[in-house]
Amino acid sequence: MSQDLQDNLHEVLTKNGFEHFGWAALSPALSLAHYESWLAHGYNGEMTYLERHLPMKKDPEKWLMSRMPSKFGSANSAIAVAVPYKIGNRPESLKSLTIAKYARGEDYHIWLHNRLTTAVADLKKQFPNDEFLVATDSQPILERDLAYRAGLGWFGKNTCLIDQRRGSLFLLGEIVTTLRAPIAGVPHPDRCGNCRRCIDACPTQAIVAPRVIDARKCISYWTIESKSVPPPELREKFGAHFFGCDICQDVCPWNQKVITSMPQERDVTEQTDDRANLIDELRWVLESSSSLLEKQLERTPLSRARGFGLKRNAMIVCANLKLTELRELISRYVTDSRLGELASWALHEIDC
Numbered sequence: 343m344s345q346d347l348q349d350n351l352h353e354v355l356t357k358n359g360f361e362h363f364g365w366a367a368l369s370p371a372l373s374l375a376h377y378e379s380w381l382a383h384g385y386n387g388e389m390t391y392l393e394r395h396l397p398m399k400k401d402p403e404k405w406l407m408s409r410m411p412s413k414f415g416s417a418n419s420a421i422a423v424a425v426p427y428k429i430g431n432r433p434e435s436l437k438s439l440t441i442a443k444y445a446r447g448e449d450y451h452i453w454l455h456n457r458l459t460t461a462v463a464d465l466k467k468q469f470p471n472d473e474f475l476v477a478t479d480s481q482p483i484l485e486r487d488l489a490y491r492a493g494l495g496w497f498g499k500n501t502c503l504i505d506q507r508r509g510s511l512f513l514l515g516e517i518v519t520t521l522r523a524p525i526a527g528v529p530h531p532d533r534c535g536n537c538r539r540c541i542d543a544c545p546t547q548a549i550v551a552p553r554v555i556d557a558r559k560c561i562s563y564w565t566i567e568s569k570s571v572p573p574p575e576l577r578e579k580f581g582a583h584f585f586g587c588d589i590c591q592d593v594c595p596w597n598q599k600v601i602t603s604m605p606q607e608r609d610v611t612e613q614t615d616d617r618a619n620l621i622d623e624l625r626w627v628l629e630s631s632s633s634l635l636e637k638q639l640e641r642t643p644l645s646r647a648r649g650f651g652l653k654r655n656a657m658i659v660c661a662n663l664k665l666t667e668l669r670e671l672i673s674r675y676v677t678d679s680r681l682g683e684l685a686s687w688a689l690h691e692i693d694c
């Protein structure tokens with residue numbers, strides 16, 4: 343890549359607020375075998391779209407030919423970006439619930455996508471004969487693999503991509519392009535060493551081996567992705583978690599400085615004086631119709647769980663924190679075809 347090209351790209355990306363980025367060829371992914379074995383074990387649970395994505399992840403160039411105009415040639419590389427979470431601006435209605443840090447504001451599928459799209463508009467001015475496609479968890483790309491090869495971090499034992507200075511509390515995005523990028527990033531060495539804090543701290547033992555998560559045991563999966571109800575033996579391990587989980591990142595030594603510099607939010611448990619607010623918020627979730635919840639939480643990551651998932655999550659928190667104040671409200675769900683069993687379990691947990 344010529345120095346001019348590199349300088350131009352650098353200028354456009356920094357102007358658009360990116361400061362942690364790198365280049366990688368689209369393929370070959372280094373961890374495809376790991377991904378295939380993960381799917382073969384069934385660790386993806388209900389996320390069957392990850393099985394459908396396998397052929398596209400194996401051969402991204404071929405698949406991208408159908409997504410990008412071929413008059414510019416074929417896409418062969420990508421700019422990978424890592425962007426810190428945007429914390430704050432929680433929905434007014436949900437100030438006290440335990441929500442993963444990445445989800446405490448506007449949905450990154452919107453704000454990060456928009457920021458990348460603006461950068462692409464600038465790139466297009468500088469490189470009118472090339473094509474660019476924006477992705478952030480929106481295309482069948484092995485994002486951690488691409489970012490690793492672009493030199494943005496190493497694969498932690500919690501599977502997250504970690505950077506020595508920035509930790510892992512960041513999101514990944516890509517600009518796939520027809521621009522030739524012969525200089526790939528330099529992959530980070532593994533800096534986990536003998537540490538296993540994340541593995542030991544996971545309340546559900548979802549990290550079944552270093553760098554392998556069984557999503558079917560993971561709180562993040564159950565509270566965000568799943569369309570079902572978790573098995574009873576897992577529920578009590580969710581504690582106060584309402585949406586997502588950060589435990590295996592919060593305990594990571596590489597995140598300690600980053601966490602201290604973030605706006606501090608108290609996680610609400612039964613010990614805090616925020617209990618009344620927490621109860622009000624859970625009451626709002628359980629009382630509102632699914633369509634109202636989805637409308638009110640539109641443009642936030644929480645909308646992904648839909649009304650069903652939010653009510654499911656609320657009942658588990660109520661049970662784990664023994665919120666007797668919400669007993670009557672939960673009992674209304676006992677005859678619900680999807681949530682009935684969970685409601686009965688929650689009532690039992692609250693009473694015992």
Ligand code: B12
Nearest residue numbers: 373380442479485487501502503513514553562563586587
């Ligand atoms: C499915 C998914 C999940 C699932 C499964 C996660 C998992 N670890 O398997 C669930 C719902 C549990 C989940 C949870 C979370 N997710 Co998620 N998730 C995804 C998604 C859509 C696909 C990931 C995937 O393919 N998983 C399958 C496994 C096999 O792959 P993997 O987890 O990426 O792990 C790779 C490496 O570990 C590597 N690897 C492992 N061992 C080895 C060894 C060698 C030698 C090599 C070379 C590679 C290697 O191979 C794997 C495949 O590339 C990506 C977006 C995307 N399109 O990639 C986001 C993504 C991974 N998630 C993200 C986030 C933020 C989260 C949460 C933090 C959200 C939260 N707070 O609740 C948690 C973190 C939990 C965790 N510790 O991973 C970010 C991660 C950013 C980062 N710094 O790494 C991503 C990249 C989304 C984004 N665009 O920013 N997620």
Ligand code: SF4
Nearest residue numbers: 544560561587589590
């Ligand atoms: S996100 Fe939570 S439940 Fe999932 S592996 Fe990490 S600590 Fe375990």
Ligand code: SF4
Nearest residue numbers: 498499534537540594
């Ligand atoms: S907690 Fe330790 S083992 Fe886990 S990702 Fe961080 S450094 Fe690696």
